[in-house]
Amino acid sequence: MNCQEVEHDLSAYVDGELSAPVRSAVDEHLKTCPHCQKRVAELKQLAAGLAALPETQPPSEFLTAVRWKIVRGEEPSDLSWQEMLFRSVWLRLSLATAILVALLLLSTDVLQSMWGRRAEKTLAKVGEESAKPAEVTVAGRGNANEPAASRDKTDALATKAKTAAETVKKNIVEAPAPASPAVAESEVLEAKPGGYLHGTGAVIDASSSSASGGRGGTMKLADGRQAGVGRGRAFRKSEAQLGIAENGELSNERLVASNGVMFLYLNEPPPAITVEANDPVAFETRVSSLVTSLQGQVIGQDNTQTNMQKLYVSLPIENLEAFKAQFTNAQMLVKLQFDSVRAGVLGSLSSTTHTEVGQTGTNQTFYGVSPAATQTVVIITGGGSAAIASDGDRSKLGEKPATVVLEIQVVPPKN
């Protein structure tokens, strides 16, 4: 072999990747060739130099970050645009399906038992605070970790609320009147600045200003009150809101649906349970087993938030206190706030557990009555619109619900 023949093999020679015959031939050549000897020495030096490149520690909390990416359903950013498109459409469809929701009626005593003093606020007080709901809802959703008191009435929030209300109003004006024949009564109402929705029920839908326009509706509750529902640009798109009005005035009771679960707020939303978890997957597993042991279940989760995962669990009301106690004691929690829970009443979303009693318009949906008949279920659905329908059995409204729903917000550790 001459140098030219050998040279190409020297790299693999140094790597020990030559077959025995070739290796022997190269060995032979090297004995008499200073040129190639030098080349081998350089290759070895390169190899040694590369092996000596300093290693860097990966960032701390590497595993936590990986876990969170998994929970959020993040995809490595190397998808083709076709894949992206596919996924986003898929995401939209699933989101639209997930958005909707069930509700129930609530009895005041249940709420009192859960929220204590909050529930003591009377309707008289509701009147004077009528400017608050939008503020709390719009601003509060984005600051779920803040103590309720801190997000009370700052100017910034007030401005936000005003903006939100104006947006609602604007969109209501633009939206065609609800067309759903299944909706008992449809009425487009006024949203006043600084307030939430005003009037006998309400309609908001700013999320689809396209062809079909907005959609919404009102319904009469058994006790003579009316409720309206809608979704709006002012709110996160995964939320729908239902207002309850009495004597033409919207009370501060609102139902907020978020990814399949609807909550009733009295006056202002109590803080959700917020926990910091290193490993959201493990956390969910443990919550799930705890809830199961208390005859409840994890009914849903919301992975669409950027820095938060929400878990929804439902529990028999009599087990709520036990859940609180055990949850608080669980060692998995880094930090826990548990002043009060955001609780609501629940109707599940399954079409197999509810009787479908109507449908509203194209691409809209269904609503029904829980077979248990302790709940009136209102399901609001997507396709960019929201609709509400009563179920025809309003006599059950106001009955004490048997189930409480908790929203648990799981966030990464702060440090």
Add this chain to the structure above:
Amino acid sequence: MERVENREQEIVTDRELVVRCRGGDETAFDDLVLRHQRRAFNVAYQLLRDHEDATEVAQDAFVRIYRSISDFRGECEFTTWLHAIVVNLARNKHRWWKRRGKGTTVSLDGPVTTDEGERTMQVAANTDPPDAVVVKAEFVNLLSEKMAELPAVFREVLVLRNVKNMSYEQIAIAVNCPVGTVKSRLVRAREALRTAMAGEWS
């Protein structure tokens, strides 16, 4: 020999963890991440030369592993699989930047070129190659700089071979090309690096 045995043990442990992971054992996945995060991060860092990009790529690699662990049948070692994913994600990251005006292109088949045009192999005038391989810190530092200037495909094979000690066969899997290509690419990569390091030979 002890080092070899440890390596064998590592492979066995990885294999067990993968099996547990596929069975739904979440802690096994955590163990895999903890065992290999440093490796994944450093390979990504050597390929991308950017702390943030490397972090993202390394983390995304584990996300991908989590999602596709059920498809992994142990055709190769876990680390080979991991490297393949890191390389792939790093390439895409690289491509992403390239579309935005950063980065360089390289022809895998053309002659080695530099800013000064095509280089032929030039041998320094030194005689008497050193017997022992001694690398000084300055040499390593310079090497690190020159590595950053190499085309990405060259960095890939160099990092996997010399930093991570992978065999040609493993590298072929990781970079998704035939073994023969790995071999010739290493020749060319080393030649490019050697040329870049001209005058720095001890």
